[in-house]
Amino acid sequence: MASLIHRSLTGIITHPVNHFITIIVVSLNIFIASFFYLIYINLNSLSSYLQSSFKIIAFVKKDADPDAIPQIYKKLSQLNSVQSVAYISPEKALNRLKLIIKDDKEILKEINPDFIPPSFEIKLKKWALNTDNSQQLARKINDIEGISDVRYGKSWIESLSKIIITFRTIGIIGGIILFLSASFLISLTIRINISSKIKEIEIMKLLGATNSYIIGPFIMQAAIQSVTGSSIAILILYGVYWSLINNNVFSKINFLNLNLFLKVFDNISIIFLAPKDMLIIFMISAMISILTAYIAINRHLRGYLD
């Protein structure tokens, strides 16, 4: 093992340019793929946030018996796709309204809260967050005795469903394309690197080297290149992430009328890759590099009988 490590490191030291270029190619490709993945997981997190904020409002009839409220609450809670139910009394609804119109809340000073009907806020389970389910649920809620009206953002849930499907499709297709192009470029660089060693391989075979003796350093060098390249890529990615967070880039996008959109970002934070994601990136990068090196070196050894 010591000899293998020594031979691998000697190979890197004696041909620094080749290895430097390979590491740069690995870094660049892993950075692009990881950056894309970072965008993907943040879009996913955004869609989860938007999903979690979706709710159905069920208004109780004004003349409903106050004793019927717990009954309605129970019926709503028992619905299959319902995650949580919250009762909003007229007083609570008025207070919310005051918070929304902060500057003009004097208008509401003399208003009797009873003009607002009591209501229920119903949150759906994650799996039920689609157009068909929410429509069906709204109908069921409307049929409950004591409910006067049901409101939910029909067009909003439709748009959200489309956005989620688009994110996932872009994520999967883009991920596959980036994975393939990264694999291709990394493997091409490693193959070129190994091709420059044909003479050395041929001489070692003539001198009686076993295949494992020849393959070993190439595999170890590929592993070193992939770990170094991936580490550089993750560090650069963290740098980009850090500057986005610290320079509050989103607040600077004022040239577009995105106030409402940007408000959404006030409630969620940009997330970085989890340790598990980084480990996966390292493993994929190492797998591409090692596999390519193994295939390329075997191609050159195939000319021999052993």
Next chain:
Amino acid sequence: MKNEPPVIELKKVCKKYSDDTIALYDISFSLKRGEFCFLTGPSGSGKTTILRLLYFAEMPTSGDIMLDGLSVSAIKPSHLPVIRRRIGTIFQDFKLLNDRTVFDNIALALEVAGYGKEQIRSKIEQAIDGLGLRDKLNKYPRQLSGGEQQRVAIARAIVNRPSIILADEPTGNLDADFTMEVMDILDYLNSRGATILFATHDERLYEGLKRRVITIEKGRIKNIEE
């Protein structure tokens, strides 16, 4: 001693490539232990193919090759590297690694065989004895003359003390002085017991010598001169 099998024996060896080119037809000859034999013939006659078969870069299409009485077809592929270490090979283009010093080039033959640092140093000391390389060990091949580079290649070929030395036009790139130098070294190695098969198209190298000469032409043995 009389019953000892030949060190190298080719029995009706044929070599045909996938594009239907036939490189060798029905080649049979043998070399006794300690023999110095010339393999001659014009370029493309099949000399290099015979050597390639002998150091297992290729397998014969038909026929058999025996090394020390052992049939090549019976050797497991995983044992081939060990057998290659018993064969020293010398080439016209030296086949040296230009990014390694003379010492490292020679050491490579021992490293692949699993020798440790101390053993490598001691064996190299012995191998370069008489080759005039003692003060060149830290130099790179490009810093040496053609003759010196061939001496390095010879040192690398013999450092494992192989019983067989295969030389493929080893003097092809050398001038007359260096050619004589290489011939002297090979004679010396032969006198120490190595069996040598020397491929060349230069008849001046074997003229007047009491050595066996096998002439190949268009893949067939044309003549064996005892």
